[in-house]
Amino acid sequence: MEMNKRALVVIASAVASLWLSGCGGTDAGSDESQMKEQSSSDATLVRAEAKDSIGGEGPAVFADSDCTAVPDDSGDNDCTAAFEQRVGLPALHPIRVPTVGMSFSCHILRVTMATRKDRLETSDGVGFYYEGYETTGDKTLIERDRLKRVGDAVLKDGTDAELQQFAGLANCWEGTGSRTEHARYEFKPFLQVTDPDSGEISRRWDGNSNYVLTPGTTEIDRSAEVLAKE
Numbered sequence: 001m002e003m004n005k006r007a008l009v010v011i012a013s014a015v016a017s018l019w020l021s022g023c024g025g026t027d028a029g030s031d032e033s034q035m036k037e038q039s040s041s042d043a044t045l046v047r048a049e050a051k052d053s054i055g056g057e058g059p060a061v062f063a064d065s066d067c068t069a070v071p072d073d074s075g076d077n078d079c080t081a082a083f084e085q086r087v088g089l090p091a092l093h094p095i096r097v098p099t100v101g102m103s104f105s106c107h108i109l110r111v112t113m114a115t116r117k118d119r120l121e122t123s124d125g126v127g128f129y130y131e132g133y134e135t136t137g138d139k140t141l142i143e144r145d146r147l148k149r150v151g152d153a154v155l156k157d158g159t160d161a162e163l164q165q166f167a168g169l170a171n172c173w174e175g176t177g178s179r180t181e182h183a184r185y186e187f188k189p190f191l192q193v194t195d196p197d198s199g200e201i202s203r204r205w206d207g208n209s210n211y212v213l214t215p216g217t218t219e220i221d222r223s224a225e226v227l228a229k230e
Helices: 001-018 080-087 177-181
Strands: 038-042 043-055 076-078 096-098 105-116 125-134 135-143 148-154 160-170 187-192 201-206 210-213 219-221
Touching: 038 177, 043 160, 043 187, 043 210, 080 160, 105 125, 105 187, 125 160, 160 187, 210 219
Parallel strands: 038 201
Antiparallel strands: 043 105, 043 219, 076 096, 105 160, 125 135, 125 187, 148 160, 187 201, 187 210
């Protein structure tokens, strides 16, 4: 029964990715229907890597007391807060850890973003679409006061930008060797802005297609493409 449930999740994920990759995806719901989706260069990926392991055999990575049960029938715990405390970075997606049926063994996905300073100052924050471990697609906003600034940069067009880092999960144990080997972890950033007059909320998505990491592709480096040379 557990495998059948996870198989359905994989099928749903594959179907969703066919139409989500163009704009980062849109979930159902009245709030989502009010969102204005745009392609933009306001926030873009500089680099991503999934090399450091987390979980595996041995003591539990997160104490049950540091997590909360996900309110569905998945048997997962939400360990987002505990994960953020462990890695010292805001999570780019909810960190769901299975409590039955499958061991937790992943790699930490570390993402570095460049956001235009003038646009960042009037934004709600930076967000991500993520499709991968224990999810068929989440959109998560990290509010501006929670962003982890790691430096400054100049973009190719001469615009001043701020560099931020985020963390998530990739290249995880997915229950079988075959599923683990062929798993894909997709993500795409956006800058969220609320118009102070109309209240309209816009998601300004990175203009590229979804970024993808796999067990065979553990790193993406766009720094030479995005940043001006010092």
